[in-house]
Amino acid sequence: MTTIAISGKGGCGKTTLAAMIIRILIDQSANGRGVLAVDADPNACLGLTMGAEVAGTIAEIREQARAKPPSNEGMDRIRSFEYGIQQAVTEAKGFDLLTMGRPEGPDCYCAANNLLRKFIDKLSAAYSFVVMDNEAGMEHLSRRTTNNVDLLCIVAESTPIGVITARRIFELAEQLPISVKKIGVIWNKSENSKDLDGVANFGCVPYDKSVLEASIQGKTIFDIDANSPAFSAVRKILEETVINPG
């Protein structure tokens, strides 16, 4: 299983790139165990972008467990969680989608969270690829929801603010005790990358009219031409980083 996490500033294109990556990997893993898309943004949009109707969220399961603790702990509780998570997995065409919903507060201790993490890890292991779209900013890193990651893509626009934000995310990821095998920047909506000293440059994804047009018209990622400039650039980046890293 290869886990890819997407991070970056608000509006830089995280969900769009996550959806493109998922669509490309669906084609790549046609004979494999498939792709699990994880929407870890509380303002969940990945399902909409992928044209999948969300069955339920992990946050809902956690809230239900808090409101109605099972009469006896142990197996009943474990089974009820496992069942809840299975219900929250949306089976879509070529991929499954897990929507996290609102995260727990930073100080909240809930035994449910440990169980949830365990089950999500178990569930993830059943797929060839797990692709996680995160909320804007760095909270997901601080909360360590992005834990064992093979590829952390920092999405940034090649503006001065984009450069500063990308560096902040990189530095935080380096400081935290999370395991990331490969980390680098994808410069989105731009033809030119910026040089971030000491940070890998995964490549550029150009501004693509057909991508913006699809979002304006409420279309899904599957409605965009798979050979459009943005798709071609994302495919090249994936080939160089996870498919045929060489």
Ligand SMILES: Nc1ncnc2c1ncn2[C@@H]1O[C@H](COP(=O)(O)OP(=O)(O)OP(=O)(O)O)[C@@H](O)[C@H]1O
């Ligand atoms: N390469 C591109 N070319 C043209 N438009 C793009 C490109 N990438 C993203 N967009 C557009 O930019 C807008 C924001 O993209 P998106 O929602 O993916 O950003 P985000 O980082 O997920 O935002 P948020 O922080 O709100 O979650 C969308 O309208 C999307 O269609």
Ligand SMILES: [Mg+2]
């Ligand atoms: Mg988004």
